[in-house]
Amino acid sequence: MSSRAPWRGQLGAVVWLVLIWNLLFGEFTVGNVLGGLAVAALVLVVFPLPAVAFSGRLRPLPLLRFAARFVVDLVSASAQVAWSALRFGREPRSAVIAVPLRVPTDLNLTLTAEALSLVPGSLIVEVDREAGTLYVHVLDVRARADVERARAQVLALEARIVRATGSAEEVRLVQAASTDRGVAR
Amino acid sequence: MTGVADVLSAVCLITGALLSLIAAIGLVRFPDVLSRMHAATKPQVLGLLLILAGIGFRLRTGADITTLLLIAVFQLATAPVAAHMVGRAAYRSELVRRDLLLLDEAAEAADGGRDPAARLG
Numbered sequence: 001m002s003s004r005a006p007w008r009g010q011l012g013a014v015v016w017l018v019l020i021w022n023l024l025f026g027e028f029t030v031g032n033v034l035g036g037l038a039v040a041a042l043v044l045v046v047f048p049l050p051a052v053a054f055s056g057r058l059r060p061l062p063l064l065r066f067a068a069r070f071v072v073d074l075v076s077a078s079a080q081v082a083w084s085a086l087r088f089g090r091e092p093r094s095a096v097i098a099v100p101l102r103v104p105t106d107l108n109l110t111l112t113a114e115a116l117s118l119v120p121g122s123l124i125v126e127v128d129r130e131a132g133t134l135y136v137h138v139l140d141v142r143a144r145a146d147v148e149r150a151r152a153q154v155l156a157l158e159a160r161i162v163r164a165t166g167s168a169e170e171v172r173l174v175q176a177a178s179t180d181r182g183v184a185r
Numbered sequence: 186m187t188g189v190a191d192v193l194s195a196v197c198l199i200t201g202a203l204l205s206l207i208a209a210i211g212l213v214r215f216p217d218v219l220s221r222m223h224a225a226t227k228p229q230v231l232g233l234l235l236i237l238a239g240i241g242f243r244l245r246t247g248a249d250i251t252t253l254l255l256i257a258v259f260q261l262a263t264a265p266v267a268a269h270m271v272g273r274a275a276y277r278s279e280l281v282r283r284d285l286l287l288l289d290e291a292a293e294a295a296d297g298g299r300d301p302a303a304r305l306g
Contacts, residue, residue, distance in 0.1 A: 026248030085211030098290035117265030
């Protein structure tokens with residue numbers, strides 16, 4: 001919301017809170033909308049939050065691609081962790097890896113960390129906000145190759161999120177980085 | 186049509202319940218706190234989503250489905266935060282089985298004077 005008027009963010013928050021209030025009651029009525037408005041106003045006055053800097057824009061197609069991939073990852077991650085839980089005889093080894101994100105904004109850091117925590121065997125143990133680095137605990141790591149694959153997966157996830165929500169410049173940043181890596185290998 | 190929805194509902198409910206059971210088994214069997222958080226966040230989230238979908242296919246009314254959607258959204262938004270807070274607390278208080286870690290780049294960064302814990306306070 002950096003380039004736009006601050007009240008735009010507030011308005012979005014009010015609409016979102018009224019929507020949730022109505023969903024909680026399960027139906028849209030005049031009373032629920034008025035009650036939702038009252039609650040939204042109270043929440044925004046009592047718990048003011050700093051504005052989220054959002055310089056990009058939402059792109060429907062990459063957003064859809066991210067969502068589809070997220071569901072696939074969620075299912076495969078669940079199967080993988082379930083298999084590790086049921087297998088006998090071997091304790092799963094793991095690793096803590098550092099992944100410096102290419103777009104170190106608060107929003108991207110948060111979205112990537114959230115999505116990452118829900119998918120393939122990964123857990124955020126530490127976040128370095130200044131450097132934009134995520135420290136990720138990866139389950140079931142056997143060799144150095146697994147570590148590098150996990151790192152590449154995190155960066156690919158970040159790229160999908162940036163393509164869906166980032167500004168044109170940020171998208172260029174992740175695209176340039178992924179072609180660099182392609183040349184290096 | 187009703188029959189199809191009921192079968193879908195049954196499949197979702199049973200798969201969801203199984204995943205939640207496996208998550209519980211993983212919680213008991215995994216060797217340390219960090220590994221256990223994986224079991225607590227992964228199969229359980231998908232398990233709950235499947236159970237919600239199963240209930241949705243069975244109830245088939247607008248008001249119930251919106252409530253189920255809300256539960257799903259809040260689960261997806263809060264589960265990672267809870268897992269991260271527990272994982273971070275465990276890592277910072279050294280409740281980590283170092284012998285199970287293939288490598289630890291957070292500790293390496295700390296040794297190199299870039300201690301993420303110290304920087305964040």
